[in-house]
Amino acid sequence: MFSRSFLFAVLSSTAFLHSVSFVRGYKIAVIGGGIGGTATAYFLRNTLDPQPQVDVFEENEVGGRLDLSTLSGFQYELGGSIIHPRNKHVVELVNRLGLEHRSDPPFSKTSFFDGKEIVFEDSSWTVVDLAKMAWRYGPMTLYKANKQLQDMLGHFDRIYDIQESGDCFANVSELLSAMSPTFPAMTQTSADTIEDLSAEFMREIVGAALRVNYGQYSANATKFVTFVSLAGSEGGLWAIDGGNKRLPYALLAAADAFLIPHKVRKVERSQDERYLLHWDQVSDTYDAVVVAAPFDGTLELPSNMQASVRPMEGIWVTLIEASAVNSSYFGRPVSDVIAVGLAWFNSIGRVWPVDGRTPDKPVYKIFSAEKPSRQLLESVFVDVGQVEQHHWLAYPHYDWSKNADASFQLGPGLWYNNAIEWTASAMEMSLVGAKNAANCAAKHLGLALKQPEPIDKDEL
Structure with a gap:
């Protein structure tokens, strides 16, 4: 041999x-x-x-x-797991290469956990969710946040025509400036300087987006990466079959x-x-x-x-078989949970195999800064089965003051x-x-x- x-x-x-x-x-x-x-x-x-x-x-x-992890014979996304519908390069390449979209998973409610209790939970009704968010965060905050996000996405879209024409950039600030003269400054200022958004919205919506997408906090994150995180919370997100x-x-x-x-x-x-x-x-x-x-x-x-x-941000990814999340741990039945306050985890969510099949037992994916013990997992979940854990250098550590x-x-x-x-x-x-x-x-x-x-x- x-x-x-x-x-x-x-x-x-x-x-x-x-x-x-x-x-x-x-x-x-x-x-x-x-x-x-x-x-x-x-x-x-x-x-x-x-x-x-x-x-x-x-x-x-x-x-x-872009890696996968196997649990009980099924493969799950370990790295980047979502694609935005306005990601023109990815969308075009996926279509050109003949890859297929994965079927949407069943709906799961998302809850925000502030370290002590669930402070917000969405529903399967968009109108109801908008009303609840308008009541909690203020209708003008929702309007202004969405307007700033859409403005940014609109400016970002310019890069595709620019690159199509063959432009070459020697540094990042030149590339960003070609999209919008405001973009370079957004990479060197704190997310906390974002204007016209309520404190509750910054703490919960912005905080949740940063925690689930980058495992980081608004106090350190830049304005630019914050809006990228918010874009990752929009509808229409998808993934590749397989x-x-x-x-x-x-x-x-x-x-x-x-x-x-x-x-x-x-x-x-x-x-x-x-x-x-x-x-x-x-x-x-x-x-x-x-x-x-x-x-x-x-x-x-x-x-x-x-x-x-x-420096890269180290994060633990835990895949765990369990019948359900323990309702007594959070004080009510939950499925997907994002931390918006001090907690041992960043996010907990049910996940599905990349081939669209349904496993015999539900599987949840946890992002956390530290490796959770089996004892902790058994206190958070009911009827724990197999567990796979990976330490992952998934993305850079963002610090606006050092950017x-x-x-x-x-x-x-x-x-x-x-x-x-x-x-x-x-x-x-x-x-x-x-x-x-x-x-x-x-x-x-x-x-x-x-x-x-x-x-x-x-x-x-």
């Missing part, structure tokens, strides 16, 4: 031979095989003319933070890029002003490089090129996609960063831009 090290050696050799045997056209390296890296490979291969060779480096599984992880796999297949299952250790400038990448005692030269994974301090860059390491502009371009022909996460972390943000990298590569290498050809579902 071949050892894993032997297989990796073979793959490394194959990758090297593949690279040196390619003698025509440009060669681009993408470091990272998550949604941002695979989308970069897709845009590079399908929107640039002539088509460059693209090598994607990923030491772990393709998909990155799991959102299918998207990066489909992007990589459609890109027809070469996957190298190794970690790049060093990037240095070559004598011919290209880039020499080193991995597992192998090296090769590339005309351009795109880093599409969060910097963790282990990738060595050329001495005159620096990228800041952004600053971030650079996409680290050097000539070297870009860092994940700089865009300094504004907000989401699948669509990663795709915006990926398209920017492809546009920048076209400009740097003097390539033309074209529209990708439609892809037949049977080709994947």
